[in-house]
Amino acid sequence: MRHRLKDVAERAGVSVKTVSNVVNGYLHVKPDTRARVEEAIAELNYRPNLSARNLRKGRTGVIALAVPELDIPYFAELARHVVAAAADHGWTVLIDQTGGRREQERVAAAGIGDHMIDGLIFSPLALTADDLAALDGLPTVLLGERVDHGPADHVAIDNVTAAREMTAHLIGLGRRRIAAIGDQRTPEGASARLRLAGYAAALADAGIDYDERLVAPAPVWHRADGAAAMRQLLASGVRPDAVFCFNDTLALGALRALHEAGLKVPDDVAVAGFDDIEDGRFSVPTLTTVSPDKEQIARLAVELLAGRLAGDREAPPRELTAPHHLTPRESTHP
Amino acid sequence: MRHRLKDVAERAGVSVKTVSNVVNGYLHVKPDTRARVEEAIAELNYRPNLSARNLRKGRTGVIALAVPELDIPYFAELARHVVAAAADHGWTVLIDQTGGRREQERVAAAGIGDHMIDGLIFSPLALTADDLAALDGLPTVLLGERVDHGPADHVAIDNVTAAREMTAHLIGLGRRRIAAIGDQRTPEGASARLRLAGYAAALADAGIDYDERLVAPAPVWHRADGAAAMRQLLASGVRPDAVFCFNDTLALGALRALHEAGLKVPDDVAVAGFDDIEDGRFSVPTLTTVSPDKEQIARLAVELLAGRLAGDREAPPRELTAPHHLTPRESTHP
DNA sequence: CAGGCTTTCTACAACGTTGTAAGCAACGTT
DNA sequence: AACGTTGCTTACAACGTTGTAGAAAGCCTG
Numbered sequence: 001m002r003h004r005l006k007d008v009a010e011r012a013g014v015s016v017k018t019v020s021n022v023v024n025g026y027l028h029v030k031p032d033t034r035a036r037v038e039e040a041i042a043e044l045n046y047r048p049n050l051s052a053r054n055l056r057k058g059r060t061g062v063i064a065l066a067v068p069e070l071d072i073p074y075f076a077e078l079a080r081h082v083v084a085a086a087a088d089h090g091w092t093v094l095i096d097q098t099g100g101r102r103e104q105e106r107v108a109a110a111g112i113g114d115h116m117i118d119g120l121i122f123s124p125l126a127l128t129a130d131d132l133a134a135l136d137g138l139p140t141v142l143l144g145e146r147v148d149h150g151p152a153d154h155v156a157i158d159n160v161t162a163a164r165e166m167t168a169h170l171i172g173l174g175r176r177r178i179a180a181i182g183d184q185r186t187p188e189g190a191s192a193r194l195r196l197a198g199y200a201a202a203l204a205d206a207g208i209d210y211d212e213r214l215v216a217p218a219p220v221w222h223r224a225d226g227a228a229a230m231r232q233l234l235a236s237g238v239r240p241d242a243v244f245c246f247n248d249t250l251a252l253g254a255l256r257a258l259h260e261a262g263l264k265v266p267d268d269v270a271v272a273g274f275d276d277i278e279d280g281r282f283s284v285p286t287l288t289t290v291s292p293d294k295e296q297i298a299r300l301a302v303e304l305l306a307g308r309l310a311g312d313r314e315a316p317p318r319e320l321t322a323p324h325h326l327t328p329r330e331s332t333h334p
Numbered sequence: 335m336r337h338r339l340k341d342v343a344e345r346a347g348v349s350v351k352t353v354s355n356v357v358n359g360y361l362h363v364k365p366d367t368r369a370r371v372e373e374a375i376a377e378l379n380y381r382p383n384l385s386a387r388n389l390r391k392g393r394t395g396v397i398a399l400a401v402p403e404l405d406i407p408y409f410a411e412l413a414r415h416v417v418a419a420a421a422d423h424g425w426t427v428l429i430d431q432t433g434g435r436r437e438q439e440r441v442a443a444a445g446i447g448d449h450m451i452d453g454l455i456f457s458p459l460a461l462t463a464d465d466l467a468a469l470d471g472l473p474t475v476l477l478g479e480r481v482d483h484g485p486a487d488h489v490a491i492d493n494v495t496a497a498r499e500m501t502a503h504l505i506g507l508g509r510r511r512i513a514a515i516g517d518q519r520t521p522e523g524a525s526a527r528l529r530l531a532g533y534a535a536a537l538a539d540a541g542i543d544y545d546e547r548l549v550a551p552a553p554v555w556h557r558a559d560g561a562a563a564m565r566q567l568l569a570s571g572v573r574p575d576a577v578f579c580f581n582d583t584l585a586l587g588a589l590r591a592l593h594e595a596g597l598k599v600p601d602d603v604a605v606a607g608f609d610d611i612e613d614g615r616f617s618v619p620t621l622t623t624v625s626p627d628k629e630q631i632a633r634l635a636v637e638l639l640a641g642r643l644a645g646d647r648e649a650p651p652r653e654l655t656a657p658h659h660l661t662p663r664e665s666t667h668p
Numbered sequence: 669c670a671g672g673c674t675t676t677c678t679a680c681a682a683c684g685t686t687g688t689a690a691g692c693a694a695c696g697t698t
Numbered sequence: 699a700a701c702g703t704t705g706c707t708t709a710c711a712a713c714g715t716t717g718t719a720g721a722a723a724g725c726c727t728g
Binding site: 002049050051052054055060062069070071073076077079080083084092093094095096097116137223224227252253255256259278279281282283284 | 336383384385386388389394396403404405407410411413414417418426427428429430431450471557558561586587589590593612613615616617618
Binding site for chain 4: 014015016017018021027028029030033052054055056057058
């Protein structure tokens with residue numbers, strides 16, 4: 001029971017184009033013609049066929065958001081903000097879950113629904129700049145650190161500064177044996193590299209030696225990895241009095257491992273995370289963290305995309321930095 | 335630099351339709367013609383325009399998933415499974431976030447991208463059966479409890495049984511003063527009603543009186559609401575020795591409030607949740623919960639939709655029940 | 669060798685929409 | 699009276715694709 005412009009036109013006794021004009025808010029339509037058409041639209045419950053409209057206009061009104069995993073809270077929260085920001089522009093968001101796998105990300109990069117989307121906001125893990133080149137004209141905004149001088153617009157927070165501030169916060173509490181969890185030496189580990197650099201810089205600022213035994217790798221940044229890394233640190237005999245985890249889920253895992261080891265947080269070991277996910281506000285203890293302004297990240301990304309779509313397709317790639325701040329909570333405050 | 339069938343056809347020296355046939359895997363194409371066409375496709379990096387294809391075929395290959403909030407872990411995890419199950423059918427999933435607001439849900443129900451999607455998997459909070467009637471032919475599968483005898487296919491777990499089992503589990507630990515958190519008397523609170531019914535049934539089974547003072551309402555089921563409800567229960571002077579929270583985020587909030595009140599879990603108060611979200615596996619203490627088989631829910635939903643799309647549009651609505659089980663963890667085990 | 673089948677390919681129309689150009693009144697200006 | 703302007707409406711073509719119908723050529727069957 002789907003109706004077309006033609007059905008409405010016949011019912012209202014006007015041409016198809018006049019109905020189209022009414023639907024699109026064209027000005028020069030006589031009030032009583034408009035009324036008749038609107039009545040017919042209501043009676044038939046007419047709604048435009050977007051595929052046809054898109055075909056005609058070359059625009060779909062849909063943008064895609066590609067993230068590694070939806071059930072990683074950071075991405076879920078980010079997705080929420082992107083959907084909200086896109087709604088302000090009248091766009092629908094198609095959310096794609098890449099799993100961080102390179103193949104799947106290439107599919108996303110290749111344009112998902114091919115011509116089905118006007119633009120792409122992309123938080124890649126495994127993708128290279130070359131893969132992105134394959135986007136071939138699809139306006140794209142990158143989030144996160146993976147491809148930081150790629151061919152596309154880019155939004156991120158200043159990871160080095162944020163990590164440096166957090167480490168300095170721990171030092172300010174009097175801690176000196178500060179561990180770091182989340183090191184990654186793979187090409188995908190750009191965030192890890194930046195955060196590690198900030199950590200090292202803060203140690204240097206305070207004249208504390210960088211001790212490699214205090215730096216624990218974590219191939220993925222899930223809770224289980226944080227717990228495993230923490231256990232390993234404890235087992236190795238190095239006795240940290242603080243841990244800076246490169247994201248909140250790692251930190252929540254570390255909290256869990258410390259609890260199992262009978263250590264008190266923050267008395268024995270202070271713990272800090274990164275991302276400010278909802279969970280950290282209700283954990284026991286609540287989690288000190290770096291709070292990226294996710295709403296701002298989403299808004300900037302959508303606006304960059306809007307700019308591209310509005311015309312300046314050929315402008316050079318822009319790099320925007322979103323604000324962040326430190327959120328001290330119980331895990332570092334007695 | 336987007337090319338069309340016509341461009342490929344010219345390059346390969348064949349008709350547009352022959353290229354279409356190659357693209358669609360039509361059988362009767364001479365091998366060397368096919369090769370020439372494929373070469374041209376590769377050279378031009380041709381990809382079909384889905385809007386045009388959809389217009390022609392009346393199908394889009396996109397289904398929508400509408401959930402209240404993406405950053406509620408249960409929905410994020412569910413979304414992940416739906417995306418995976420849909421991928422097996424070659425579908426892309428458009429994820430829509432309704433915010434649980436009736437207006438927004440109506441928009442979702444009205445077909446989101448209007449003609450842009452082939453079907454809808456919908457987890458409504460605020461919607462009535464009448465609103466759903468407005469779907470007007472769009473194949474739809476409902477998740478959750480809101481409209482349990484509506485006009486559409488429906489997948490859910492047996493909430494009453496699950497809640498009864500969990501309450502029985504608490505009784506089996508020797509607890510007698512078992513509180514419930516998450517009561518809702520609003521029309522949206524169908525899940526709450528079912529879970530409360532299961533709770534009451536288990537108490538009756540064990541010959542324990544139902545005490546209204548032990549039942550705490552929670553208008554929304556976020557962590558903050560769970561914490562608030564728990565604080566209020568404690569302040570009211572009723573001294574529960576166990577709490578059954580109607581979902582995991584409520585339970586995590588309750589854990590937090592108990593911690594603040596200096597009560598030990600599970601020694602002083604046992605805590606149980608519902609949903610088995612990832613967070614509950616790493617909380618301190620880990621959270622006993624009802625585990626709905628989310629993967630199965632997603633798979634059943636997608637398959638119901640597939641059935642409708644394959645033809646039997648007029649079949650009566652089906653009600654499927656997905657399995658669940660109890661997952662005991664530290665919050666009820668010493 | 670006529671008739672029919674198969675293989676390979678093509679022309680055309682149609683899906684539902686909107687931009688363009690143009691038509692037709694009614695009005696005001698010279 | 700002739701002309702331009704403005705307001706409203708319409709016919710037509712086009713967006714890129716695929717289904718239908720059918721043409722052309724080759725092959726088999728009797």
